[in-house]
Amino acid sequence: MAGQNISDIIEAYLKQILAAEQQIEINRSEVAAQFNCVPSQINYVIKTRFTTQQGYLVESKRGGGGYIRIEKMQFCDQDHYLNRLIAAIGAQITLPRTLMVLQQLIESELISEREARLIATMLTDEALRIKDQTAAETVRANLLSALLDGLRYR
Template sequence: MQNQNQNMSDLIESYLKNVLHKNETVEIRRSEIADQFNCVPSQINYVINTRFTIQQGYVVESKRGGGGYIRIMKVNLVDEMDVLNALGDLVPEELSEREGNHLLQNLYENKLITKREAQMMSLMMEKDTFPSNVKNAAEVRSNMMKKLIDNLKYR
């Protein structure tokens, strides 16, 4: 069942990203997309909440109710410093592996780091990289990401 849900999430994500590739904004009705993919509306929420985050370069707005909608916009930041400042502001005090990888992907997509640099940083942030006596790996991961982003501002 999880694999089927994963595939459905991939399909929905792909569909929305294809629409966003043509337009920088997409406005959807959750129930219409759910009907189109023959899934429950909460599946649409899941995809939007996990795959269209600001860390991944998207802004999501929603309006509830009968005429409600969900608007997804691809963020086009003006220059490197804007990207770095925006991403730096998004790093929480505790950063999960997944969130860290989203930020690295965004840095790579904005050509601020190479693919190899992204892969090396991703390896450094993996759960099993930290010794078992490290009390808060998420906090260490956050500090590493903040240092990386700060360093990129001055190269």
């Protein structure tokens, strides 16, 4: 665990549990106490490392009996999976989120690591050469969505 920060450790812990179960429910303050951190750290880990683009659904309920439910998405077929990714991309996507989607495609064995690196290179701000960040994120989302749509016909 040397060299890992608390976020990495919490992520690994939650993913270890999810490896054995399809869905988990956690109490944010209990997990924070277990790792001797503030509850907002748990929120941060869940918000950044358990996203739809990474293949997770997150539901939370606040209050005394509150919980955070994390579920690893299961797809009946490839089309359903690609539709969910396209919907998660939406109208705009940042490069870090794009990289998350590409990692999901690698893990789902829809593309190779080499293909992911090539695609990532083509979707950088430098390659897009669009000064307006919003416009760049829109073009990136359109290109990535077209790629996902094209994977249907592999």
